[in-house]
Amino acid sequence: MTENTKFAITFDTDWAPDWMMNEIASILISNEVKSTWFVTHNSPFLTVIRENPNLFEIGIHPNCFPGSTQGGSEDEILANLKESAPEAISMRTHGLYQSTNFLVKAALEYGIKIDASLFLPRMDYITPHLFAWREAKLYRVPFFWSDDLECFQEDPLFRFSLSKFTGAGLKIFNFHPIHIMLNTARFKTYEKLKSLNLAPNQYTKDVIDKHRWSGDGPQGLFMDLIEYLGPGGFFLYELIDDRVKKKL
Secondary structure, eight states, rough: TTTEEEEEEEOTTTTTOHHHHHHHHHHHHTTOOOEEEEEEEOOOOHHHHHHHHHTTTEOOOOOSTTOTTTTTHHHHHHHHHHHHHOOOOOOOOOOGGOOOHHHHHHHHHOOOOOOOOOOOOSSSSSSEEEEEEEEEEEOOOOOEEEEHHHTTOSSOOSSOOEEEEEEEEEEEEEEEHHHHHTTTHHHHHHHHHHOOOOOOOOOOOHHHHHOOOOSSHHHHHHHHHHHHSSSOOOGGGGGGGGHHHHHO
8 A cells, every 4th residue: 555545444324224234333343444434314323433433434325316215305304314413524425416506505504524425436546626616615535446336347346456456546445234244246136135125124134144145245345455454544534635624
């Protein structure tokens, strides 16, 4: 890893049951690796995040698409999530939903200072940049790898490789608890689980174990990263240049 390469692990919780998030969090705590959690709902797991502020940063994961369980409008969704996580200053939107008006609203009215809703797969030389629109200021921090997209690649990267992952720039990895637990190497693994028509809180350990992929998958890369980074990693706000951090 060079001085110009910085790693960060993030999670889109996507309504995962607490037992999944607790298992993942315990691994991060044991290895002293930092991470950012973009939460979709209020749950006891938020207490785990808050009890470990040196390792866990909380962000929000608004779902602004029709039928959202988080609310019926952008404002209702953002207000509900901020009520659950008032300390959150970062967000990644579900499905990477975005518009100029939404970014301005999140920044000016809901205290969001960092957005991680830009995806630049496997790109080198990624840096944060400032989105400024009239009074609104928002630092956008693109991410570089995501377990759900990797399921569709012809050459999926599910093991850590210095040659593939240590080029200059930010290396922000995005995981979903369900894909770590399923070790989803191909999306059909997840689709088979979804065909059971279970609510997320019905995804028990026994159910997941019956559908887990046993070969290379996101679980392997997650564990490789933990070994490589521990103790270490970055929160998203730590990736912003020191000269502008004071403005957050």
